[in-house]
Amino acid sequence: MNVDMDTDDWLGCPTPLEMYKHQCSILVDELVETERMLRRARANIAGLVQMNDLLMKGKAQAEQQLSLASSELADLKGSLTEPGVLSIRLVAGQRDHFMRENQRLLAELKALHELHPSSSE
Numbered sequence: 001m002n003v004d005m006d007t008d009d010w011l012g013c014p015t016p017l018e019m020y021k022h023q024c025s026i027l028v029d030e031l032v033e034t035e036r037m038l039r040r041a042r043a044n045i046a047g048l049v050q051m052n053d054l055l056m057k058g059k060a061q062a063e064q065q066l067s068l069a070s071s072e073l074a075d076l077k078g079s080l081t082e083p084g085v086l087s088i089r090l091v092a093g094q095r096d097h098f099m100r101e102n103q104r105l106l107a108e109l110k111a112l113h114e115l116h117p118s119s120s121e
Contacts (some may be wrong), residue, residue, distance in 0.1 A: 014022070
């Protein structure tokens with residue numbers, strides 16, 4: 001049995017031209033999707049650039065504030081060693097000493113009153 005018929009159109013088989021058209025439509029769809037993804041990526045990049053600019057400005061402000069705070073701290077450390085502050089510390093130390101001495105003397109007086117209760121009346 002020898003068959004010399006062209007069977008390209010049997011059972012709905014596409015012609016070569018139809019296959020090329022179909023392949024072209026697939027490529028066009030992929031190209032459209034790629035362009036959409038590229039636009040989205042460009043928008044994301046633009047947003048990231050803006051965010052980076054804001055972060056850089058914030059970082060510069062924070063560094064400036066840190067510098068100011070560091071210089072203020074250095075000034076305060078320097079002022080803590082001035083004679084006025086040292087004399088306040090000396091007075092506070094003397095006050096603490098007198099408070100302890102007062103409490104000790106009160107305790108001695110209380111002990112004496114307990115030993116000789118009639119002498120206090």
